[in-house]
Amino acid sequence: MRFFKDFDFIFLALVLFVVFLGLLTLYSASYNENGEAFKRQIIWVTIGLAIMFLFSHIPFRFWQSIAPFLYVFSLVFLIAVLFAGRGVKRWISLGPISFQPSEFAKVSTVLFMADILSIRRFELKRLRSFLVPFLICLPPFILVFVEPDLGTSLVFLFIFFALAFYKGTRPIYIFLLASPFVSLLTAFHWGIWIVWLIFLLFMIYWGRTPLNEGVFVFLVNVVVGLINPLVWQALLPYQRARLTGFLSPGTNPAGMGWQLLQSKIAIGSGGLFGKGFLEGTQKGLAFLPQKHTDFAFSSFAEEFGFIGAIILFSAFILMVLRGIKIARESRNQFASLFAFGLVSIVLFQGVINTGMTMGIFPVVGMPFPLLSYGGSSTLVFLGIAGLILGIGRQRYQY
Numbered sequence: 001m002r003f004f005k006d007f008d009f010i011f012l013a014l015v016l017f018v019v020f021l022g023l024l025t026l027y028s029a030s031y032n033e034n035g036e037a038f039k040r041q042i043i044w045v046t047i048g049l050a051i052m053f054l055f056s057h058i059p060f061r062f063w064q065s066i067a068p069f070l071y072v073f074s075l076v077f078l079i080a081v082l083f084a085g086r087g088v089k090r091w092i093s094l095g096p097i098s099f100q101p102s103e104f105a106k107v108s109t110v111l112f113m114a115d116i117l118s119i120r121r122f123e124l125k126r127l128r129s130f131l132v133p134f135l136i137c138l139p140p141f142i143l144v145f146v147e148p149d150l151g152t153s154l155v156f157l158f159i160f161f162a163l164a165f166y167k168g169t170r171p172i173y174i175f176l177l178a179s180p181f182v183s184l185l186t187a188f189h190w191g192i193w194i195v196w197l198i199f200l201l202f203m204i205y206w207g208r209t210p211l212n213e214g215v216f217v218f219l220v221n222v223v224v225g226l227i228n229p230l231v232w233q234a235l236l237p238y239q240r241a242r243l244t245g246f247l248s249p250g251t252n253p254a255g256m257g258w259q260l261l262q263s264k265i266a267i268g269s270g271g272l273f274g275k276g277f278l279e280g281t282q283k284g285l286a287f288l289p290q291k292h293t294d295f296a297f298s299s300f301a302e303e304f305g306f307i308g309a310i311i312l313f314s315a316f317i318l319m320v321l322r323g324i325k326i327a328r329e330s331r332n333q334f335a336s337l338f339a340f341g342l343v344s345i346v347l348f349q350g351v352i353n354t355g356m357t358m359g360i361f362p363v364v365g366m367p368f369p370l371l372s373y374g375g376s377s378t379l380v381f382l383g384i385a386g387l388i389l390g391i392g393r394q395r396y397q398y
Helices: 007-029 036-055 060-065 069-083 101-115 127-145 150-165 171-186 190-206 211-226 228-234 237-248 255-267 296-329 333-357 377-395
Strands: 092-094 097-099
Touching: 007 036, 007 296, 007 377, 036 377, 060 069, 060 101, 060 333, 060 377, 069 092, 069 101, 069 127, 097 101, 097 377, 101 127, 101 150, 101 333, 101 377, 127 150, 127 211, 150 171, 150 296, 150 333, 171 190, 171 211, 190 211, 211 228, 255 296, 296 333, 296 377, 333 377
Parallel strands: none
Antiparallel strands: 092 097
């Protein structure tokens, strides 16, 4: 039918398969709790699928025309949540409905940044040219960081680097822009930090970076390294505990190290084929905290094992690759940038969540796309799927 002309059914099938695995995991995780979370998730998925179908038939030029307004609107909500939010100030309640503005801010930031980068004469050939896209990502990063939500705030930095890379900037500039964050981490050990600075000088010389830009980057790295103790003190106690728990979970197995240790036990105990559906003991006996949200993958791996995890990862990676294919085939530069930025959000959160549950990354409170429970995240990720499908339908338009 004309209604489904150029519709990417492969991408749709992969999205629906991951959603199905998520519902399967959530049903098992909430089985001993009257299944209330599962019932709510069914409602969110139903609404999300309707949004996905709607978004897939909206012209991308419409989204481009309202990009600045949606970006400003999302910033207003992020500011409002600091004053009217509940709990740890990440949520806004409108009657019986609560939502996380940060989830929607990720999409609006990609949208606005894609709009700016698609300007014909906008090129990322000098460090100063990165100022505008960086200033687009900076406000939502700061506002989400102070909520506090370290994990989600990092998504905005990844959006910046991902779209800068896709725009075709020189890899050396991506390295130089990321270098201050490396300095911040390596400065915990003076010896490692000095080695890093020497390596940075070599990269600046090897990359033939203009002298003024090279000096500026090096000085920024020095300053960032020196203020490392201040940054550490600025972190909230639970954030510092998560970092120390990541580095040495066994030192506090009853505290912040508990989540990580139990997650590793759940994943490892799944073995090759898993314990079987509804048979997971770590989540069933409530040893595993947040078993249906941030640690949904741990619940899944415990019951379906290594083979199940491979099937999940394969579907997830194929979904991401299919999204990148849609972005690369889009003839309109804005649509191409928009699609790639959306895919980068999905990829980043999937990688970080998986690494978090296996102890590769610190616990930062980030859900696995379409697998973890959550109304806001479910609506946003299914909305993202709809936007990508819509761009796929219009990939041959300039």
